[in-house]
Each structure stands twice: as C-alpha cells, then as structure tokens.
Amino acid sequence: MPTLPESLSSFQVWVGGAVVLGAAVWYLGLNTPSAKAKRAGAALAPGPKRLPVVGNLFNFPKRKWYDTFTRWAKDYGDITYVDLAGTSMIVLNSFGAIRELTEKRMNIHSNRVHATLVCDLMGSAYFLTLMQPTKNFAEQRRLFQKAIGPRIVEQYDAFIQHGCSELLQQFDGFSGEPIGILTKTMGNVLTRIAYGERFFEQHGPEIIKYNIEGVELISWAFTQFWFVDVIPTLRYVPAWFPGAHFKRVGNQGKYYSDMIRYLAFNRVKANMAEGLVDESILSKYLQEGSISEDNLRDAVATMYTAGVDTTTITITHFLFSVALYPEWQQKIHQEMDRVLGRGQLPTLGDTSKLETFEAVFKESFRWNPPVPLGLPHVSSKEDVIDGYYIPKGSIVHCNIGFVLRDPRLWGEDSLDFNPNRFLAAHNPSVNELPDIWSIPFGFGRRICPGRHLAQRSGLFYAAAILSAYEILPYEGETLTPDGPFEDSAVRRLSHFRCTFKPRS
Numbered sequence: 161m162p163t164l165p166e167s168l169s170s171f172q173v174w175v176g177g178a179v180v181l182g183a184a185v186w187y188l189g190l191n192t193p194s195a196k197a198k199r200a201g202a203a204l205a206p207g208p209k210r211l212p213v214v215g216n217l218f219n220f221p222k223r224k225w226y227d228t229f230t231r232w233a234k235d236y237g238d239i240t241y242v243d244l245a246g247t248s249m250i251v252l253n254s255f256g257a258i259r260e261l262t263e264k265r266m267n268i269h270s271n272r273v274h275a276t277l278v279c280d281l282m283g284s285a286y287f288l289t290l291m292q293p294t295k296n297f298a299e300q301r302r303l304f305q306k307a308i309g310p311r312i313v314e315q316y317d318a319f320i321q322h323g324c325s326e327l328l329q330q331f332d333g334f335s336g337e338p339i340g341i342l343t344k345t346m347g348n349v350l351t352r353i354a355y356g357e358r359f360f361e362q363h364g365p366e367i368i369k370y371n372i373e374g375v376e377l378i379s380w381a382f383t384q385f386w387f388v389d390v391i392p393t394l395r396y397v398p399a400w401f402p403g404a405h406f407k408r409v410g411n412q413g414k415y416y417s418d419m420i421r422y423l424a425f426n427r428v429k430a431n432m433a434e435g436l437v438d439e440s441i442l443s444k445y446l447q448e449g450s451i452s453e454d455n456l457r458d459a460v461a462t463m464y465t466a467g468v469d470t471t472t473i474t475i476t477h478f479l480f481s482v483a484l485y486p487e488w489q490q491k492i493h494q495e496m497d498r499v500l501g502r503g504q505l506p507t508l509g510d511t512s513k514l515e516t517f518e519a520v521f522k523e524s525f526r527w528n529p530p531v532p533l534g535l536p537h538v539s540s541k542e543d544v545i546d547g548y549y550i551p552k553g554s555i556v557h558c559n560i561g562f563v564l565r566d567p568r569l570w571g572e573d574s575l576d577f578n579p580n581r582f583l584a585a586h587n588p589s590v591n592e593l594p595d596i597w598s599i600p601f602g603f604g605r606r607i608c609p610g611r612h613l614a615q616r617s618g619l620f621y622a623a624a625i626l627s628a629y630e631i632l633p634y635e636g637e638t639l640t641p642d643g644p645f646e647d648s649a650v651r652r653l654s655h656f657r658c659t660f661k662p663r664s
C-alpha cells in the first residue's frame with residue numbers, strides 16, 4: 161500500500177500531467193493553421209483531404225509533383241492548401257495570385273526553404289538559389305545585375321559566338337540525344353564567362369565535373385526524406401554512429417560545395433597575383449572592388465549550377481518542337497533563307513529579325529518551360545490572400561507550367577502548340593500577352609538573375625542550329641506532344657533523340 165504522502169504525490173503527478181496535457185492540447189488547438197486562419201478572419205484554401213496531425217503526409221505525391229499540382233488546380237482552383245504534418249504548403253495556380261504574393265508582397269514571400277542536410281551539413285546555403293534574403297543576398301543579386309543584366313549582357317557575345325562553332329561542329333552528322341552536346345557547350349561558355357579562358361584551358365573539365373556531380377548529389381538529397389531535417393540537432397551525431405548515413409552524405413556534399421566555391425576562385429586570384437588577368441566576371445569585379453570578395457566568389461560559383469541545365473533544356477525543347485512540327489521548321493528555314501541568305505549563320509543581333517523563328521522559340525518555351533514549379537518561396541510572416549490564410553513558414557510553389565497554359569491568359573487554344581499567337585500578323589492582341597521572357601524565370605525578388613544571358617544564348621544557339629541543320633525525328637521513332645518527361649524539378653524530355661541533317 162502506498163503511504164499517504166506517496167499517494168498524494170502520485171495524485172499530484174496525475175493532476176499535474178492532466179493540466180499540462182490539457183494546456184498543450186488547448187495551446188495546439190489554438191495554434192493549428194485553421195484556428196489561426198479563423199482568428200485572421202480567413203479560411204484555409206481548399207486542398208486534398210487532410211488527416212488530423214499528419215495532414216496530407218499520406219496523400220501527398222511521392223513523385224510527379226508538377227502533374228499532381230496541376231491536376232489539383234482543376235479540382236481546387238487558384239490556390240491549393242496542403243499540410244505536411246505541420247508544415248504548410250501553398251500552390252499558386254493563377255498569375256494574379258502569384259504576382260500579388262511574390263511581387264506586391266515580396267517582403268513577406270521571398271525566403272527559401274532551409275533544409276539542415278543540404279544547407280548546413282552539405283554547406284550549400286551559399287548558393288544564391290538557397291540563400292535567405294539577407295544583406296549578402298542583396299549584394300549578390302546586385303552583382304548579377306551588374307555583370308549579366310540587360311544593359312551589359314551583349315558584352316559576352318564573343319564567348320557565346322565562340323561556343324557556337326564548337327556546337328555546330330559536334331552536331332555534324334550527329335544522331336542521338338542532343339542534350340549532352342548542348343550541356344557541354346553551355347557549361348564551357350558559362351565557365352569561360354565566369355572565370356576566363358586561361359582558367360578554362362587549365363581546369364575547365366575539373367570544375368565542370370565538380371559542378372555536375374555536386375548538383376546531382378544536392379538535387380537528389382533535396383528530394384529525400386531526412387530525419388535530420390525534422391530534428392536539426394541530429395546534425396551533431398558523429399558520422400560513425402549507427403544510422404548516421406546522412407552525415408556521410410553531408411560530408412560528401414560539403415566536399416563538392418567547397419570545391420565549387422573555392423577552387424576556381426583561388427586559382428583565378430593566384431593567376432591575377434602573377435599579373436595573368438583575362439576577361440571574366442570574376443577578374444573584372446575583383447579589380448573593380450565594388451562587391452565584397454566573399455559575395456563575388458559565391459555569386460559566380462552559382463552560375464554553372466543555376467544556368468547550364470535550364471538553358472540547355474530550353475534549347476532541347478525547342479529542337480523537340482521543330483522535329484514534332486516540321487511545318488513550323490520549314491517556315492523557319494524559309495524565313496532564314498529570305499532574311500539571312502541561304503547557308504548564312506545568324507549573328508547574335510539577327511535573331512530579332514527572324515520573327516517566325518522567335519515565335520516558335522517563345523511558343524516552345526511557353527509550352528514546356530524547364531522549371532514548371534519554379535523554386536519554392538517561403539513566407540516569413542502570416543498573410544491572407546483572397547480570403548485564404550497563408551501561415552508563417554509556408555512553402556509557396558508558383559505553378560509556372562500551369563500559368564503558361566492557362567486559357568485565361570493565352571486563349572482557348574492554350575494547350576495547343578501554336579506559334580501564331582506570338583505573331584502580330586495572326587494575333588492582333590499579341591501585345592496583350594503576358595511576358596514570355598519573364599514568367600518561366602520566376603517572380604519578384606527571386607526572379608532569375610540569369611534570364612537575359614539565358615535568353616540571348618538560348619535564342620542564338622537555337623537559331624544557329626536551325627540555320628545549319630534540319631532536325632528530324634530519330635530514325636524509327638515517333639514523337640508525341642506529351643513527351644515523356646523526366647520526373648525532376650528541372651523538367652526535361654526523357655531521352656529525346658533526333659537527327660541533324662546538314663542543310664546543303
């Protein structure tokens with residue numbers, strides 16, 4: 161039998177426990193997103209059915225987020241709400257809602273996701289794509305604007321032109337997947353622009369290898385579930401500890417992040433100290449001194465990872481479009497012969513004279529943008545839009561792919577491939593269309609700072625290829641408008657092959 165004091169104390173424990181539990185339930189109840197929404201005079205946006213506590217953890221797609229979000233857009237409308245066991249996710253499916261949040265209210269909706277494994281253990285938080293909007297972020301954005309903004313981008317024409325001769329030679333007699341050759345060209349060009357010809361000659365393949373392997377590892381890590389992202393203190397567990405596989409992945413990622421961050425920077429600086437300076441963004445702004453060395457180093461290190469795949473996929477999708485619709489390819493060839501003269505390669509300035517070519521390129525970009533869900537923004541404060549509550553910390557996806565096919569913006573034939581929509585002779589309202597050189601590049605404070613370079617090099621390489629070659633489907637293969645596409649954040653056609661027939 162327990163003694164009186166003992167029974168009293170156990171009674172007290174029970175009461176105390178019940179009070180604490182009650183208070184916790186009461187507190188949690190008051191702090192659910194629904195309760196907060198009610199307090200803000202709003203409601204949660206519609207979305208797939210949620211379970212208590214875990215929310216949508218079990219009906220959230222493991223794969224093909226873009227396809228699922230787009231299907232949800234049809235079921236739930238412009239704004240979809242998802243709860244991933246306490247983390248809110250918002251999918252925006254209307255241009256109006258996207259602009260309202262990411263542009264007009266950019267002070268609130270411009271953060272990025274912070275994943276412990278990728279950002280802390282892999283040391284990748286310095287990539288501009290992952291940075292929070294701090295002072296360093298602002299300085300790096302300023303560097304991008306100064307170095308490859310609209311007023312200066314033409315300065316790199318010689319680099320782009322140089323890449324073109326390599327590109328066209330490699331396609332001579334080529335039949336297969338063009339993406340490998342395009343990636344190599346774009347990678348070489350961006351490495352030269354960033355670090356200069358001497359560095360490229362000496363160490364180009366090495367830094368490109370680190371970039372390719374590093375990006376692959378980091379992108380993979382981002383799409384996996386890691387306990388350390390949920391319980392960040394696990395990062396202090398030693399690597400030998402059972403189950404600490406994440407530590408080894410983290411160390412491997414850290415190696416790549418550091419190589420990408422320091423290798424080229426240190427070598428170019430060492431060359432400069434010996435008086436060996438050649439034209440590059442790094443050497444120019446190191447000499448100019450208006451940006452801190454650390455921010456300059458980190459901003460330039462992001463260029464390859466952010467710029468190569470996206471631009472090459474855009475060109476690959478264009479090649480796919482003209483192979484799929486040979487009638488449009490024929491029109492482009494006729495236009496090139498008329499405007500440039502048969503057998504003449506375009507210059508970078510020529511692409512704007514090729515109206516039909518530009519219309520087909522734009523339509524292909526609209527039809528299959530390479531980053532259809534953009535990069536998610538994160539809300540730093542709670543907010544309300546159209547009566548819907550956005551909790552603080554929400555992960556906000558802008559459904560770029562959906563917006564680019566939205567009939568409210570592009571008309572009844574928005575799902576069709578129809579370059580005429582970009583031609584004034586066929587579409588009197590062409591000037592009222594949304595800006596195709598903006599939407600696929602994201603929004604607001606986080607809009608892609610490489611878009612002018614991407615537009616200039618993408619258009620030029622696509623025009624140069626078509627001036628020299630006829631693009632045919634790979635022998636024995638039939639292309640269909642639906643792809644298929646690979647399941648990744650940067651969405652590309654899977655194994656698209658074609659044949660490059662020289663235009664004699």
Ligand code: HEM
Nearest residue numbers: 288289466467470471531534535601602603606608610614
């Ligand atoms: C057709 C090619 C490209 C496409 C479609 C594209 C698309 C995008 C998108 C959708 C974002 C996210 C924007 C957002 O969060 O709202 C982004 C961010 C970014 N892009 Fe691009 N991009 C391209 C080429 C490039 C190039 C060539 C570079 C650099 C040389 C570059 C550098 C960046 C950087 C640094 C960011 C991160 C910006 C930030 O988080 O503040 N991109 N891009």
